[in-house]
Amino acid sequence: MTDSPVASSTPKSAAKASRKRTMLDPQRPSWATLMMFLLPAISLLIVFRLAPIAISIGGSFTSQSLLGETTFHGLGNYSNLFADEGFWNSVRVTLLFNIIINPLQIFVAFIMALLVFAPGRFLTFFRVSFFLPMTMSTALVAVMWNLLFDPNLGLVNSILAQTPLGRQGFFFDEDQALGAMIWISTWKGAGYYMIFLLAGLFRISEELYEAAHVDGASPWQQLRLITLPQMKRTFLFVFVADTTVNLLFFAPVYIITRGGPNGSTDTLMYRAYESSFTFVDWGRALSLSCILLSLVVIVACAQMLFFKPGEGE
């Protein structure tokens, strides 16, 4: 129903039309009209999105005393941070988490997309099932899996107790906690990225597969030589979106482990939260925020580099 003739006009013809339009009828409204449309959204974005970035950068060079006085601290926050063993642990945890979870989530999402893409029966049921965990908030996913993984009363351990594996510590075990975090985030996130990948699969021209079939290409070759190359942009988009979210992984750590056991889930975002609200060291919190922001910007810029201008919307 969304595919009205309006929406289906190709970008190229739309661009041509807009050029023609500009010549015939430059849509230049009065200053007041323009402000009426733009001002609310733009001013809100500047105050509540752009200004915090500036505060973050500026504030990271200051330190606050207990009396609330702000003094210039130069690079002091950063040098303190870099000298702190706990900070490097957080860097390690955050990077390890991302190196594992981003490829894993996208791999599972791609498998799901391939499974529900090919024609078959009950596909709507499977699509909705795969998608359903995504409708749950990260906070509730954390609460629910915390109960499921409970050492004594959780369902998972009731089942494991019947197997040779026996009960596991999960969030209470230093070696398993981060893995359990990866598991619950993948459980929630894979279905979400499946939707984008599925849309990408549907955009690939049928003729490519037919031609490959005529040439006698095996399904594996079709996947490797047609599907994957054609999906490059989609994968890139999904990968960037996934990474920016996972770099800032916070709610499950706050709710379940508080960074423990023994720092094994102490992500950078949780450390930044702790610095500000537990230790009230805003200079440190803001310098951590800055480091996270630059990580996000680096990932987003990677996307800009790969997309041609105007395509990345």
Add this chain to the structure above:
Amino acid sequence: MNDTFRPGTHHPVKHIGRYTLMCALAFLALAPLLWMFLSSLRPTQEMFSYAGSFSWHTIWPETFTLSNYTGLLETGFPRAIGNSLFVAGVTMVIGVLVNAAAAFAFATFQFRFRGPLFLLVLLTAMMPFEAIVLPLYMLVNKLGMIDSYSVLIVPELANGFVILMFRQFFAAIPRELYEAGRIDGASWLRIFFFIALPVSWPVILTGSIMIFITQFEAFFWPLVAAPSAELTVAQVEIAKNISLEGANWGLLFSSMSIVCVIAALPFLVFQRFYIRNVASSGIK
């Protein structure tokens, strides 16, 4: 065109393999949710007595009861869910208008600084909100907004991603549609409200769901920005209860079930729209 050469079709062994894998994944996705719903319908003592050993009754309740739901009435949960719905609803209504208006300007008008301003929108669309929670807290603290409904609503009104989605739709509306209105002397505001918005209902629907869900599921921001009990939203309330010593599991399950259903309903009802609009706005 069902007779295609897409990978993984037709061959009977592959067919069985494919459906087995799909069933396994669907089970993994649905089983925890089902466990949560079933557990919300059983007395708490029963939940614990069967947890030690695994049997049919570890999952399936022996007696069904609604006491976990009625018990919620005596907790802070009704207030919290009311807060969540209020905050999400208000943000949704105002947010859709604010974002659609800006998108309309970007799609329709020529003006100075259009490029840089659009870059600002793009930037904010790509930046996850969590990245600025701490500096934003300092900012609203200075503005004296901390611990109020407005601190939960106002910073979330403008949404770069929703602006992009609307802009893409508005850009495809032929100008002829507006010309008739212009000749009749209608203002741009009238054209926006009576011509552009009515044809945009699929995007309005998707954008509304998106803003509503983002707000309804928000955790980090409400946690830090609105700490007082009267302003606690459902997500924070539930997370708070789990850390209590001897948390009441029955109440946890029933409150979680309610919140999950509220969040999942719009997706289930508008599944087709939502999936199409989100997926295409992400990559097109």
